[in-house]
Amino acid sequence: MPTVIVIRIPNKHLDRQQCETLLRPVIDARHNRLHLCHGAETEETYIYLSDSLGQAIAPDTPQAGSANESTDRLATHVLRHYPDACADLMDVTLDLAGQAQGHTPAWHYVVETDVDAEAENDFNHWYTQEHMPGLAAVPGTIRTMRLFKRDGAPRYHALYLLQNRETFGSAPWLAVRATDWSSRVRPHFRNTKRTMFTIIDEGIR
Structure with a gap:
């Protein structure tokens, strides 16, 4: 079944460069489609990563045992920068x-x-x-x-x-x-x- 990773960052509008800077340590953008959107009436950012996370792990990052473990690692990384954020595998x-x-x-x-x-x-x-x-x-x-x-x-x-x-x-x-x-x-x-x-x-x- 196809999967999508959804990252939600409240109270911020992140541009493409900020998103790539945030994700570069854990995501290989060459293998991942980034869909970025801002709340029209709310100051929040949603990021959709359209490939399975297991295929998107940066080459120099140790491979995780499952997509869930990879998502957890991504969520932990994002939370270091934005404590109110979340990342979910769907x-x-x-x-x-x-x-x-x-x-x-x-x-x-x-x-x-x-x-x-x-x-x-x-x-x-x-x-x-x-x-x-x-x-x-x-x-x-x-x-x-x-x-x-x-x-x-x-x-x-x-x-x-x-x-x-x-x-x-x-x-x-x-x-x-x-x-x-x-x-x-x-x-x-x-x-x-x-x-x-x-x-x-x-x-x-």
């Missing part, structure tokens, strides 16, 4: 091309959440069968992806790469969000965080 569970596939994304919308245990099966079927395919089909959506965090919370991470900000909140977008199934599932969300980002360096396409 499984890609759904990856859909959008209506605007091939265009350059400028915006990156993220929904992170947990869900009540009794509604989890319904929640996952809703995302897979209706919600994410519906939003992928909205004009201006370039790509959609679901990630699953193996440990910790929130466990579910949905991202949407958008051609323009007007896509979010457009009539087709709102129609997908307003279905009966959506109304049944959404009250079961827990620990939910919704964030709009501007894309600084696009490494997911």
Whole structure:
């Protein structure tokens, strides 16, 4: 199963050079696609590393026994510089091309959440069968992806790469969000965080 490493750094907007300086001691950027985005209304940085971390370890760094161990080492390194940051290894569970596939994304919308245990099966079927395919089909959506965090919370991470900000909140977008199934599932969300980002360096396409 493909994996993505997500690094979250609160209260900072790091540019590409700062990110590369931070990661160079543990990540070989030649083997890793860096996707960098800044909170549009919040001062935070999200970094997505699109290769498995085991393939991205710098050549002069001792190899770890597993992707989880490698992620732990990356997290420890990042925390030395940004004590409030975190780094998580996530499984890609759904990856859909959008209506605007091939265009350059400028915006990156993220929904992170947990869900009540009794509604989890319904929640996952809703995302897979209706919600994410519906939003992928909205004009201006370039790509959609679901990630699953193996440990910790929130466990579910949905991202949407958008051609323009007007896509979010457009009539087709709102129609997908307003279905009966959506109304049944959404009250079961827990620990939910919704964030709009501007894309600084696009490494997911």
